[in-house]
Amino acid sequence: MKRLIKHLFLIFNSLLSFAVLAQVDEDGIRQIFEKELREGNAYQWLEELSTKVGPRLSGSSGAKLAVEWAKRELEPVSDSVWLQPVMVPQWVRGQKEIARIKKSKSELNVCALGGSVGTGPGGVTGEVVEVKSLEELKQLGEKEIRGKIVFFNRPMDPARIHTFAAYGGAVDQRGSGPSEAARFGAIGAIVRSMGLNLEDYPHTGGLIYDVSLPKIPAVAISTKHADLLSRSLKDNKHLQFYFETHCETLPDVESFNVIGELKGSEYSDEIIVVSGHLDSWDLGQGAHDDGAGVVHSMEVLRLFKVLGIKPKRTIRVVLFMNEENGLRGGIEYARQVELKKEKHVAAIESDRGGFTPRGFSMSCKESVRERIKSWKPLLEGYGLTDFDQEGGGADIGPLSPFGVPLIGFLPDSQRYFDYHHTAVDTIDKVSKRELELGAASITALVYLIDKHGLE
Numbered sequence: 001m002k003r004l005i006k007h008l009f010l011i012f013n014s015l016l017s018f019a020v021l022a023q024v025d026e027d028g029i030r031q032i033f034e035k036e037l038r039e040g041n042a043y044q045w046l047e048e049l050s051t052k053v054g055p056r057l058s059g060s061s062g063a064k065l066a067v068e069w070a071k072r073e074l075e076p077v078s079d080s081v082w083l084q085p086v087m088v089p090q091w092v093r094g095q096k097e098i099a100r101i102k103k104s105k106s107e108l109n110v111c112a113l114g115g116s117v118g119t120g121p122g123g124v125t126g127e128v129v130e131v132k133s134l135e136e137l138k139q140l141g142e143k144e145i146r147g148k149i150v151f152f153n154r155p156m157d158p159a160r161i162h163t164f165a166a167y168g169g170a171v172d173q174r175g176s177g178p179s180e181a182a183r184f185g186a187i188g189a190i191v192r193s194m195g196l197n198l199e200d201y202p203h204t205g206g207l208i209y210d211v212s213l214p215k216i217p218a219v220a221i222s223t224k225h226a227d228l229l230s231r232s233l234k235d236n237k238h239l240q241f242y243f244e245t246h247c248e249t250l251p252d253v254e255s256f257n258v259i260g261e262l263k264g265s266e267y268s269d270e271i272i273v274v275s276g277h278l279d280s281w282d283l284g285q286g287a288h289d290d291g292a293g294v295v296h297s298m299e300v301l302r303l304f305k306v307l308g309i310k311p312k313r314t315i316r317v318v319l320f321m322n323e324e325n326g327l328r329g330g331i332e333y334a335r336q337v338e339l340k341k342e343k344h345v346a347a348i349e350s351d352r353g354g355f356t357p358r359g360f361s362m363s364c365k366e367s368v369r370e371r372i373k374s375w376k377p378l379l380e381g382y383g384l385t386d387f388d389q390e391g392g393g394a395d396i397g398p399l400s401p402f403g404v405p406l407i408g409f410l411p412d413s414q415r416y417f418d419y420h421h422t423a424v425d426t427i428d429k430v431s432k433r434e435l436e437l438g439a440a441s442i443t444a445l446v447y448l449i450d451k452h453g454l455e
Contacts, residue, residue: 025378025451029444032303033382036440041302043432045073045295046354050285050427057114057282058322059090059253066278070258070294070319077302078260078317086332088255088322091115093282094246097219098123101232102240108229110219112245113174113191114206114281114325119217123244124149124188130233134172134180146185149241151233152177153192153226156417162389163413164352167194167420171205178218179210188243189218192226195417199223203421204281206325217245257329261316262304264450270313272449273347274300274442277323277395284425288416292354292435294319296409299439300446311450313345320395323351327394334398344404346449349393350442353419354435355411359386360445364405368454372407375448384441386410405454409442 036042053069056062067083074081091114099110102125112118129144130151131137137150152173160166171194178189193203202220209215221229232239258278264270276293280286297317304311320329337344348360362369373387392406400406411434419425 022378025448028447029378031307032443032447033440035303035307036299036436036443037433040299040436040439042295042299042435042439043430045298046287046291046430046435047427049291049294050287054285055282056278056280056286057091058088058255058279058325059250060282063255063279063321067256067258067321070278074258074260074298074301074317077298077305079263081258081260083256084259084333084336085254085256086321086328087252088328089326090250090253091325092248092250094118094248097243097245099219099221099241099243101229102242108225109200109202109222110190110243111202111204111283112247113178113218113220114204115209115249116178116207116218116245116247117215118245118247119188119243120246121244123242124217125240125242126187127238128190128229128233128241130230134177137180137184140184142184145181148186149188149190150177150181150186151190151229153230155192155223156194156196158196163196163417166196167417170194174205174220175208176210178207178216179213182213182216186216188216190229190243191218191220193220193223194420195223197223197418198227199418201422201424204283205421217243219243219245255321257321257333258319259316260301261314262301262311264312264314265310266312268314269343270345271316271342272313272345272446273316273318273396274446275318275320275348275393275395276350277321277329278319279321279324281324281421283421283423285427286425287427287430288353288419288425289421290323290351292430292438293350295435296350296439296442300443303439303443309447313450315446315450323395330395330398337399337402344399344402345454346405346407347392347396347399348407348409348442348445349396350409350438351393351395352409352411352413353416354430354438355413355415356434357383357409357411357438357441359384359410361389361391361408361410362387362405363390363392363400368405371454378448379441379444382441382444383437407445409438411438
């Protein structure tokens with residue numbers, strides 16, 4: 001009987017300890033959300049980055065200003081801040097693009113794809129061949145393609161609820177389409193914008209040239225004008241299309257990842273990274289992509305600081321340079337991690353905009369996934385319920401070979417591709433409250449990882 005009573009007493013004490021710890025976690029997370037929603041700085045930071053710095057394509061003067069801004073703003077909320085050099089490409093758009101169907105006075109809305117060569121002042125004129133896939137292009141072959149402009153017109157699948165899956169199902173025509181068209185003798189490429197709605201404005205984005213093939217100029221066309229062009233081709237399959245671009249690639253230049261951290265009090269050699277990418281495309285202000293991720297990450301350090309939370313592990317913010325057209329910041333960061341033999345226990349990335357938080361995706365061991373999912377009762381009251389999707393993020397991806405658990409912030413994605421890579425990705429499209437909820441959500445997860453670890 002005494003042994004049974006002792007056993008029950010131990011069970012009771014364990015349950016009581018667990019309840020006390022859970023209550024402490026609940027209180028800590030509640031304080032994080034209350035502090036951010038009452039006194040957050042995320043939106044003010046984003047407004048400054050979007051309007052005072054503006055577009056910040058790698059290698060541009062805007063990117064240089066962004067580096068200076070981020071370093072200055074991180075210094076008061078960090079124990080240390082430094083710049084990590086990285087050589088980045090320097091692609092310049094040049095004069096505004098022109099496009100029209102010959103014998104038509106109406107201009108069509110296009111923009112050069114990032115990394116494209118320009119046409120020069122003479123432009124490119126040719127018949128248009130419309131295809132829905134790279135496979136269809138291959139089937140047509142050189143006989144049907146040579147000397148013509150290829151029009152890739154496969155829409156993002158509107159039936160996909162996860163819009164990033166719809167994006168992934170269409171983006172190959174932008175990334176490799178121009179080179180595949182060149183393989184069969186095309187003189188130019190037009191790509192339907194990566195957007196789900198019918199819009200007047202085009203979406204830019206990077207292409208990747210095959211170095212073994214000729215480089216042909218490529219533009220994105222707005223979804224509304226893609227439909228117009230497609231209808232026009234049905235009426236006249238021999239119509240002539242003209243477009244003119246003035247973009248060019250200049251020599252690589254030096255830029256920087258901006259890094260700030262709070263040193264851990266117990267396990268300072270264990271690093272938790274939280275990150276976004278500082279560069280943006282040259283259209284718009286880069287507010288959702290990825291200004292939101294930048295200020296989400298910066299706000300983690302500020303909240304720890306103002307709430308007096310002393311982290312056990314080192315909390316490091318990394319604002320990567322060159323995610324949009326090269327990923328060189330992420331690659332260089334991982335290279336330095338390997339050289340310095342640093343121990344990263346988790347890497348979190350925010351690069352899906354500043355919309356309402358839904359949860360976190362993960363690329364990690366099953367035991368780590370289950371550990372994070374065990375915290376769901378603490379987080380679901382704040383709308384964080386989705387912990388089942390795979391994935392981490394582009395910039396933290398190079399850390400994967402080192403066994404680092406990769407975690408991606410998951411906000412609601414239904415509006416993201418309305419703004420992605422466009423001139424309308426501006427601060428007025430960001431909800432202050434949704435942005436702040438995202439900052440608090442990421443901070444709460446960092447708080448739990450820091451306190452309890454993942455192993």
